[in-house]
Amino acid sequence: MTLSEQKKLVVGITFYVSQTNTNIWATGAIQNVIYLYLMMQNIPSVAEVILINGGDSDVLSSTLMLDGVDIKIARLPEVMDRLDVLIEGGAQVDRDSIVELHKRGAKVVAYRMGNDFVIDMERVIFKQSPGYLFQRVGFDEVWTIPQHEKTCRSYWEVMERCAVKVLPHIWSPLFIDKTIAELPSNLTFGYQKSITTPSTPKKIAILEPNVNVVKTCHYPLLVCEAAYRQDPSVFKAIYVTNTSHIKDHVTFQHFIGTMDVGLNGIATVEDRYNTPFFLAAHANVVVSHQWENELNYLYYDVLYGGYPLIHNSTMLKCGYYFEAFDAEAGATVLLDVLRHHDSRAEEYKAQAQEFLKTVHVDYPENIRQYEQALLNLFAD
Template sequence: MRIGITIGLHREDETMWNNGIKQNAIFLADALGRCVGVSAVMLLNTTQVPIGEALPWSLTRYPTRRFEEAKDDIDLLIELGGQIDPVQTAYLKARGVRLVSYCCGSEYVVAMESMLFGQSAGGAELFVNQRYDAIWMVPQVAATSRPFFEVLRRQVAQVVPFVWSPSLLEAKMRSAPSGGEYVPHTGGRRLSVMEPNANVVKFCLYPILIAELAYREHPAGIARLQVTNALRLAGESAAFVTIMNQLDIVREQKAVFLDRFDTPSFLAEHTDVVISHQMENPLNYFYLEVCWQGYALIHNASLCSDLGYYYRNNDVVSGAKCLLQAMMHHDVSHASQRFAQRHLIRRYFPENADIVRTYEALLCQVMARPVR
C-alpha cells in the first residue's frame, strides 16, 4: 500500500515550528511506515510552493512531492495539512483511492469563531468534502469537534492514537548548550506563557493569573513573567491592557509581552517554568516538548495529567500552588523527573507497538470498505 499525507506549504523554507501540523504529518508518516503492508509513505503538498532542500526535514527520509505529481502513485490519501478540491477528490475516487480525513485541530471552534466574528475559515469557497472513506481524529479534539465532523461529512469519526517523537526537537537543539535541556540555577524563576492566542482554546489569560497569584505570595521567587504571542494584544486590545494593569506582577514591571518565538529556542534561552492553560484540547506537542527537555510545566491538560504539575480545569489557585511547588522544588529532582517523564512520553512514539498495531487495523478497515 502506498500512502500520501497532505501538507500545505506557504514558503519554500517553511519553519517546522509555526504550528504542529507539519510535525503531525511527519510523525504519522513514521508510524504508518512501520505498518505491515505499507510499501511507501510520502508527504504531498497541496499548494504551488516548490519543494526543495530549504525545507526543514530530510527529503530522503520523508519523500515530499506535489499532489498533482503523485496522485497516480498512491492507494490511500490522508488529508491532514492541506485540503484537496472536488475535482481532485473525484479523480482519486475514479482510481479507487481511499480518502481519509485526519483531524488534529479544533475545527468546530475555528468555524464557530468565523461565523460569530467574521474571521476567515474558508468563507464561500469552503469545501465540505462528503466523500471521505474514514474520519480519523486525535483524542483531544473529539469532545468538541466530533459531532461537527460526523454531521457535515456524513461519516462516523474514529479516535486514533496521538503520535509524537523527540526527533525534530532534538535536531533543532543539537547545537544549543546542554542540548536545550533545562539547567538548574540560583535566583528568581523565569516564567513563560507561550499560548498561541489564536483562539479561545489556548489563551494566555489564566496562566497570567496563575503567575499573579504566585507572585503575590512569593514575589522574590519570580525574576520575570514572559508572555509570547501577546504583542498584538498588548498593543491593540484595550480590554487586555486594562486587565493586565490590575495585576501586581505587571504594575511592578516584572511582566513583558512579546512576539512569536519557536518553542525550543525560547525554552533554552529564556525559560525555567512554563505555565499553560487550554479549553477542550487536553493534549498537544507543546506539553511533550517542554517535559522532554526537563522544564517545569504547569498545566491543566487532563489527557497527560501524569506529566509536569497538573491542576484541574480553571482552578488558578491550584495552578499557583503547582507553580510555587515547581519554583521551590523542581531543581532538586529535575534530572530524575526528566528521566521519568521521558519514559512516560514514549507511549506516543511512532515505534510504539500498540500505536503501530492500531494504525495497521485502521488501514485494513478503510481499505476493506467500498469507495464512497
C-alpha cells in the same frame, strides 16, 4: 477483503508546499503531517508513503527543517493511479479527485488535527477569513486525535457524513533535536537546577500562541499572579510570549497592567520564539492552560527538556497538574514547583521520558492502531 488478503498499501498524505518560507514551528499541524508521514513508514502493511503536494510551490523551504529526512513528494495526478489510501492532511483535496480515487478502488481519509468546531465558530462570529469549507466530498472516514473528540466528533460526523475514528496523538523529537543542534554554543537546552538554593527566584515562560480561544495566556497569567501575591520572592521574571500582536489592545493592557506582576515589572510582553531557544535562553518553568486542547507539541517539547510544566490537561500523564479554570489551585502547584522541584528533578525527567515514549512515532501501540485503521478501511 480480509486482512490476510490485503496487499501492502501505497499511502499519500497531502501537504501544502508554500512559496513563503513556512517555519516548522509556525503551527502544530505542519509538524503533525510530518509525524504522520514518519509513522506510516513504520507500518508493516504500508509499502510506500508519499507527500502529496497541494501547495503553490514545488520547493521545500529550508525553514521546514526536512533536510536529511527521507521524503517522497509528488503532485496528485502523478501518483493517483498508484495510491491505495489518500489522507487529506495539510492541503485540501478537491471533490473530483476523490471521485476519481474511489473509481480506482482507493480510500480517502480526512485527518483532522485542529479543533475545527471552535476555529470555525470564531471565523464566523468574528468575521475572519474563511478556512476549510465543507463540500460533501465523500470521505470514507475522518481520523482525529484524542483532544478533539469531545468538541468535534459530532461536528465531523454530521458535516462529513462518515464515521470518525480517534487515533493516538503522535510526536517525534526530530525537529526539536534539529533546533537544539543549531542553538548558540553558550546556550544549553534542558532544565538546570539552581546553583545556589532551590528557592532561588525562577524565570517563568507562558508560551500559549494566543491565536484562538483554546490556548491563551490569560489563565497562566492568573496562576502566576495568584502565586506572586502569596510569595513574590520566588519570582524573577514572567515572560508572556506570543503577545506582541495583542499588546496594544486596551482590554489586554488593563488585564496585565493592573496585576501586581504587571505593575512591578515582573511580567513582560514578548514576541514569538521557538520553544527550545526560548527555554534555553530565558526560562526555568512553563505555566500553561488550554480549553479542549489537552495534548499539544508544546507540552512534549517542554517535557523533552525536563522543564517543569504546570498544566491543566487530564490527558497528559506527567508534569504538574491543576484543575482547569482554577487559578488558586494552579498557584498552589506553581509555588510548590518553584520551591521544591529541584529536589525531584531527576525523577521528574525520567517520568517525562517514559511518557514521551508512548507518543513517539516508533511506539509499537501507535503503529498497531494506525495500521489497524488503515486495514479497516478495506474490511468488507
